[in-house]
Amino acid sequence: MxxxxxxxxxxxxxxxxxxxxxxxxxxxxxxxxxxxxxxxxxxxxxxxxxxxxxxxxxxxxxxxxxxxxxxxxxxxxxxxxxxxxxxxxxxxxxxxxxxxxxxxxxxxxxxxxxxxxxxxxxxxxxxxxxxxxxxxxxxxxxxxxxxxxxxxxxxxxxxxxxxxxxxxxxxxxxxxxxxxxxPDLFSEPDLFSELDADPFAAPAGREAAPEAIVEALERELLSPDTRADIGRTGVLLHPEFTEIGSSGRLWTRDSMMMSLEENPGGAVDLEMIGAERISAEAVLLTYRSKGRAGSSLRSSLWVLDGKRWRLRFHQGTPEA
Structure with a gap:
């Protein structure tokens, strides 16, 4: 049975x-x-x-x-x-x-x-x-x-x-x-959560612009060291994150995190095109990424999840 x-x-x-x-x-x-x-x-x-x-x-x-x-x-x-x-x-x-x-x-x-x-x-x-x-x-x-x-x-x-x-x-x-x-097992953050102070939080007495915060986070996410750290990518990616990759594949948060941990890839340069404040809790980034595989045009939607900016959606399209 x-x-x-x-x-x-x-x-x-x-x-x-x-x-x-x-x-x-x-x-x-x-x-x-x-x-x-x-x-x-x-x-x-x-x-x-x-x-x-x-x-x-x-x-x-x-x-x-x-x-x-x-x-x-x-x-x-x-x-x-x-x-x-x-x-x-x-x-x-x-x-x-x-x-x-x-x-x-x-x-x-x-x-x-x-x-x-x-x-x-x-x-x-x-x-x-x-x-x-x-x-x-x-x-x-x-x-x-x-x-x-x-x-x-x-x-x-x-x-x-x-x-x-x-x-x-x-x-x-x-x-x-x-x-x-x-219970002790519930006193620590889980694999996809981090309760420490956000390294990109604004200094006391000064509020950083959301556009600057999410651009810094996007650049961090492109770092091979970050991409290989499943704990940190779990902090940066929204629980409902999805991506339409340059190959046309639809990625979920879990599948993306595990793929990045196994193959974080090489260094990528970012050429910012625009950072638009869509609402009080959403910023849209558009940029060109350049790496060994060539260049792609990309867009990332970051949303405010509680007090933390997290990547909700990403899409990439290879340049001809």
Whole structure:
């Protein structure tokens, strides 16, 4: 028998009130969340909780539908290498979300499973159901109301496996008296988030022009060192980023980030054509890029996401 379930996460603000959920059917699903977390943490927690809630069925294969390539690649491709390196990435930096990844690594022992990527928000019934419940959990934490946790996975004796999963250990960090405890794995930024001060923020007492900020960020994104750093590209690219490449290919955020990490390319010169303030929260750049492969005309739409400028759309056309 194969158990097919969708797993999804949601964060309002990323980071912000966060939720997660897995869904088999209307009688078999579970959701949860935290007052402060990230989308990737929600995605990972949904997978972890699904393994925990089905631990009483080790002989059954889990078919996990997931719209996060980060989660799929973390579990199926990157995790063995991270473990060999002491849970560090190829560049020596610590792996983010390491506590929850360690828990997933333990939960996989003796299990049969396979992941399938599905496009999010594309009408897939199970994915939409998991997304709805994860978002509802995040919204509940935002509004300070009770979360609908769902029935969980029912055991053969009629009891819910959710109760067993809830007893699984969670790493806690020490916090000063009078503050609330938050799991350590949710206190650090995830792979695609960065909470440090923005290096392109205006100095105190002086506000930099948005056009100048996004031009500097565009130039940074063209640097091979930046393109090879999946953590930094995750900060620069908007969660809903898309690109129509010079070859005509449509790129998503995850596919672009992984491609750049594997092949960041060489140095590129930028010849600015224009920087137009479309609205208070959007700037359109047009420029000519020149590299070993030739020159292209490019346009980039940067939008203000909270307090950070992020690239929402890009298109390139080779020059004749």
């Amino acid at each position: 194969t158990i097919t379930a969708a797993a999804d996460g949601s964060a309002l603000g990323n980071p912000g009130p966060a939720g997660w959920a897995w869904y088999v059917n209307d009688d078999c699903w579970r959701a949860g969340g935290w007052p402060h977390g990230t989308n990737n943490q929600g995605e990972l927690m949904a997978v972890l909780d699904l393994f925990r809630c089905t631990a009483h069925l080790p002989e059954e294969e889990l078919h996990i539908l997931c719209d996060s390539q980060y989660v799929i690649n973390s579990v199926t491709k990157w995790m063995p290498g991270w473990k060999r390196k002491g849970w560090r990435k190829a560049d020596g930096k610590p792996v983010l979300n390491v506590e929850i990844l360690r828990e997933i690594d333990q939960a996989l022992i003796g299990r049969r499973y396979r992941f399938e990527w599905v496009r999010g928000h594309a009408g897939h019934d199970l994915n939409e159901a998991a997304d709805d419940r994860a978002r509802a959990a995040a919204t509940a934490y935002q509004q300070g109301i009770a979360v609908r946790s769902g029935p969980g996975f029912v055991r053969g004796d009629g009891s819910s496996a959710a109760a067993a999963a809830a007893k699984a250990p969670v790493v806690q960090e020490s916090v000063p008296t009078g503050t609330s405890n938050q």
